[in-house]
Amino acid sequence: MATGFATSFWSSDYAGGLGVLFGKLQQGVQENQQVLTVARMRADAEETYGNSLANIGPASDRISNGFSRDDGASVRKAYEGVKTEMEAAAANHKKIASNIRELVVNPFGRWCEAHAARVQNSQDDLQSRIKIHDRQADAVRKFRSQYYNKCRLVEDLEEEDKLAFQDPQSEGVSTSPKAKVPTIQMTAPDDNEADPIDLGDETYQPDQIKKIVTHMLNTIKLGEVKVPILGTYQNCSNGADLTEYIQKHLGATSVSYAERIGQDIVDNGFLRLVGNVGNAFANSSRMNYQWKTKAFQLTGLPEKKQPLARSSTGMSQMSNDSVTPDSPVGVVGEYLSGWNPLNNQYPNETPSERLRREARESDERYKASVKKLDSLRCNLEEAMVDHLKFMERCELDRLKAIKAVILDFSGAISNVIPSLQSTVDKMMLFQETVQPLGDLRYMLENYRTGPFVPRVTTYENYYNSVDGMSRH
Numbered sequence: 001m002a003t004g005f006a007t008s009f010w011s012s013d014y015a016g017g018l019g020v021l022f023g024k025l026q027q028g029v030q031e032n033q034q035v036l037t038v039a040r041m042r043a044d045a046e047e048t049y050g051n052s053l054a055n056i057g058p059a060s061d062r063i064s065n066g067f068s069r070d071d072g073a074s075v076r077k078a079y080e081g082v083k084t085e086m087e088a089a090a091a092n093h094k095k096i097a098s099n100i101r102e103l104v105v106n107p108f109g110r111w112c113e114a115h116a117a118r119v120q121n122s123q124d125d126l127q128s129r130i131k132i133h134d135r136q137a138d139a140v141r142k143f144r145s146q147y148y149n150k151c152r153l154v155e156d157l158e159e160e161d162k163l164a165f166q167d168p169q170s171e172g173v174s175t176s177p178k179a180k181v182p183t184i185q186m187t188a189p190d191d192n193e194a195d196p197i198d199l200g201d202e203t204y205q206p207d208q209i210k211k212i213v214t215h216m217l218n219t220i221k222l223g224e225v226k227v228p229i230l231g232t233y234q235n236c237s238n239g240a241d242l243t244e245y246i247q248k249h250l251g252a253t254s255v256s257y258a259e260r261i262g263q264d265i266v267d268n269g270f271l272r273l274v275g276n277v278g279n280a281f282a283n284s285s286r287m288n289y290q291w292k293t294k295a296f297q298l299t300g301l302p303e304k305k306q307p308l309a310r311s312s313t314g315m316s317q318m319s320n321d322s323v324t325p326d327s328p329v330g331v332v333g334e335y336l337s338g339w340n341p342l343n344n345q346y347p348n349e350t351p352s353e354r355l356r357r358e359a360r361e362s363d364e365r366y367k368a369s370v371k372k373l374d375s376l377r378c379n380l381e382e383a384m385v386d387h388l389k390f391m392e393r394c395e396l397d398r399l400k401a402i403k404a405v406i407l408d409f410s411g412a413i414s415n416v417i418p419s420l421q422s423t424v425d426k427m428m429l430f431q432e433t434v435q436p437l438g439d440l441r442y443m444l445e446n447y448r449t450g451p452f453v454p455r456v457t458t459y460e461n462y463y464n465s466v467d468g469m470s471r472h
Contacts, residue, residue: 005392032112043100050093099412143366150359200261214299227275239287270295
């Protein structure tokens with residue numbers, strides 16, 4: 001074949017072409033069931049008919065004082081012959097039913113189940129791969145958007161720098177006393193200047209983020225979390241409460257999507273995991289997250305803080321300044337406060353350096369996501385080619401199987417048809433053997449009681465007088 005499944009069912013989204021193919025393959029599965037239903041019901045009908053034929057003889061024998069009284073009549077012999085051949089026909093029809101079940105229904109039924117499983121397994125595997133590919137494609141679009149936003153901010157900053165430090169004499173502007181050369185004073189971007197933030201598949205502006213975080217702090221339960229050795233964390237919410245809020249107010253249609261949004265909130269510096277290693281977000285009442293100072297600064301809400309507790313050890317000579325909620329409360333927390341990679345890894349960078357660094361980092365994330373997407377695409381396409389070739393062989397096997405089933409189905413019936421024809425021929429002979437005159441003669445010869453003799457009743461006179469009758 002010049003073309004086949006592997007070169008015929010592709011589409012830009014992969015799923016469209018596969019949907020058409022597997023729609024036809026599932027139609028083939030239903031066609032198999034139709035053929036199987038015909039064979040099964042024909043077998044049932046043959047068995048039912050055979051049983052009905054087998055019940056005719058016993059039913060006729062229950063009628064008494066019939067043929068059982070005549071041993072030699074040709075009519076009785078014909079009757080017995082017809083009944084015997086009917087019993088043979090019943091056996092033949094039961095044989096047809098048995099042949100259909102053994103040659104068609106049972107083996108083809110098992111093959112149909114295996115074929116349906118093969119089609120479904122291929123469909124499920126490819127659908128799973130396409131979902132993974134599509135999720136990665138969504139991630140690529142998200143990282144691309146973040147990268148482009150960072151690049152635009154860097155370009156804006158560079159343009160502001162050029163305008164702020166340009167030499168008025170270098171411009172082709174008239175220097176006459178009447179012409180004023182405008183000078184533009186640009187201030188460096190503030191560290192607190194907020195960028196648009198992606199939460200899940202949505203991008204929110206700074207004012208929207210402020211409203212969302214404010215509502216979360218006012219709605220979600222906040223409390224203390226005590227961690228052995230490290231101390232007590234203030235302003236904490238558990239993962240289950242956060243997930244419930246995200247599903248209710250941020251339009252998350254599933255727990256997994258809500259966890260994605262929660263992870264974005266963590267990654268953007270509003271929350272951090274306490275009491276566990278890492279910074280992953282999960283829908284669990286045992287996972288606790290502390291609202292960081294950034295969230296309170298953005299919303300203007302008061303942040304609950306706790307002073308550092310003193311210790312009787314030599315470490316009590318350390319500073320007694322208040323510890324912010326971004327760090328664990330207690331002596332060990334202050335001891336570790338110098339190691340703070342999550343809060344500020346670049347303490348001495350300028351705003352412009354920060355923007356350029358974030359642009360480079362978003363570029364690397366974008367590149368890595370594109371590479372991963374391409375790897376998934378290659379794996380998906382290789383799997384599609386393998387599955388499509390396999391499905392083509394399966395469909396060809398199905399068509400051959402139906403052809404063989406029709407042949408076996410016909411053979412299961414035709415193998416017994418000669419005996420049915422023989423039964424009919426014998427029944428035709430039986431009607432020819434019936435000799436009405438012979439049976440009538442047989443009855444006369446075996447059941448006659450004598451020839452015709454008139455029985456005249458004579459008159460007997462009481463007086464023995466011959467003319468007695470004339471007198472009366």
